[in-house]
Amino acid sequence: MHSSAVFLIEFGAIILGLGLLGRIAGRLKFSPIPLYLLAGLAFGTGGLLPLGASEEFVAIGAEIGVILLLLMLGLEYTATDLVTNLRTQYPAGLVDAALNALPGAAMALLLGWGPVAAAVLAGVTWISSSGVIAKVLGDLGRLGNRETPVVLSILVLEDLAMAVYLPIITALLAGVGLAAGSLTLAIALGLAGLVLFLALRYGRLISRLVSSDDPEKLLLVVLGLTLLVAGLAQQLQVSAAVGAFLVGIALSGEVAEGAHHLLSPLRDLFAAVFFVFFGLHTDPASIPPVLLPALALAVVTTATKIATGYWAARRAGISAKGRWRAGGALVARGEFSIVIAGLAVTAGIEPSLGPLATAYVLILVMVGPLTARYAEPVAGRLTARRRARGSVAGAAAPDGRLPAPREESLEPLGGSDRV
Incomplete structure (x- = not known):
């Protein structure tokens, strides 16, 4: 009875604290x-007040949080959206992967962590935070801008790549051989392909079978189906998160909208528990030794994400200002970087990887909204200043006077930033 009371007190304090922190944010x-x-750092190993009785329940809640994060992500897209983006925007996805995954892999190898940790850190630095970016774009009123579809296409390609990346990482972390790892990847790709085919061909039928006018029944069916598929995927050595993502893709129309509305509060609750759980397993004393590498990695990958967005927007014919806005919007890392690092922490691959990922995400989740807001005006000022210097450095007129500056627009011909 005493342990039950302690559990309720601890878990109630966690939920209350998360609510207050959310309001502050x-x-x-x-x-x-x-x-x-x-908060997780404060109440975890080496923190101010380590938890005891509720830690096991928090671990289960964290696993559910990852599953719901990927389910809700899948609900955002239809199979048609994914196939269309894959066909038209795959060059941007390849550039994104090359520019942003390689710095993470290189840093892990420079620190002597080995190839498995390099593959994990590559994912941490590669994947942008869809949740943070969507919220920032909404707050800035840019959802109707011409560059926003480019940003969303890159995020869609990253999310689709997760269906391939997560099984590979799961196999590597489990230490399975080449044959078993290839089988795991083949199962994951086959499962993803099957779900996409069924969603394209029979999506309406699947949604109709799941659909219900009663919110309670819809919630129970969708949540139960997601947990069941996630468990089966994990049993097949494929990530449970991938299974949840595929369930979200398979549902569409009114069912997807209804499920999104019903599950959003649960997603927010368990996702918050997941971030706390990750912090609980990171000793605050382990962060200062990796702070410098995390900061260096944050600086490099901020530049590479901005370059990615700029290149992709330029390829789509977006104006110069829109290119900088697209690049600045992609900088934030968040939930999926922590999900990937969490897999490595659970597997015990490299003790310093978790602290470095925590510091890295803490830096970029705060820097990301700033680059989204200020990348374009800062770039505009630097461009104007450089042109002014070029004018001053130019040859003077025969009478000794400097030529009058030309009036140039920073925007190329081609119209508005809004659609």
């Missing part, structure tokens, strides 16, 4: 993820 207009991570 809302007032300050930034993502609550860094506050959740800091």
Whole structure:
């Protein structure tokens, strides 16, 4: 009875604290993820007040949080959206992977962590935070801008790549051989292909079978189906998160909208628990030794994400200002970087990887909204200043006077930023 009371007190305090932190983040207009991570650091190993009785329940809640994060992500897209983006925007996806995964892999190898940790850290630095970016774009009123579809296409390709990447990482972390790892990847690709085919061909039928006018029944069916498929995927050595993502893709129309509305509060609750759980397993004393590599990695991958967005927007014919806005919007890392790092922490691959990922995400989840807001005006000022210097350095007129500056627009011909 005493342990039950302690559990209720501890878990109630966690939920209450998360609610208060979320309200503080809302007032300050930034993502609550860094506050959740800091809360986990405060109450975990080496923290101010380590938890005891509720830690096991928090671990289960964290696993459910990852599953719901991927389910809700899948609900955002239809199979048609994914296939269309894959056909038209795959060059941008390849550039994104090359520019942003390689710095993470290189850093892990420079630190002597080995190839498995390099593959994990590559994923941490590669995947942007869809949740943070979507919220920032909404807050800035840019959802109707011409560059926003480019940003969303890159995020869709990253999310689709997760269906391939996560099984590979799961196999590597489990230490399975080449044959078993290839089988795991083949199962994951086959499962993803099958779900996409069924969703394209029979999506309406599947949604009709799941659909219900009663919100309670819809919630139970969708949540139960997701947990069942996630468990079966994990049993097949494929990530449970991938199974949840595929369930979300298979559902469409009114069912997807209804499920999204019903599951959003649960997603937010368990996702917050997941970030706390990750922080609980990170000793605050282990962060200072990796702070410098995390900061260096943050600087490099901020530049590479901006370059990715700029190149992709330029390829799509977006104006110069829109290119900088697209690049700045992609900088934030968040939930999926922590999901990937969490797999490595659970497997015990490299003790310093978790602290470095925590520091890295804490930096970029706060820097990301700033680059989204200020990348374009800063770039505009630098461009104007460089042109002014070029004019001053130009040859003077025969009478000794400098030529009058030309009036140039920073925008190429081709219209508005809005659609």
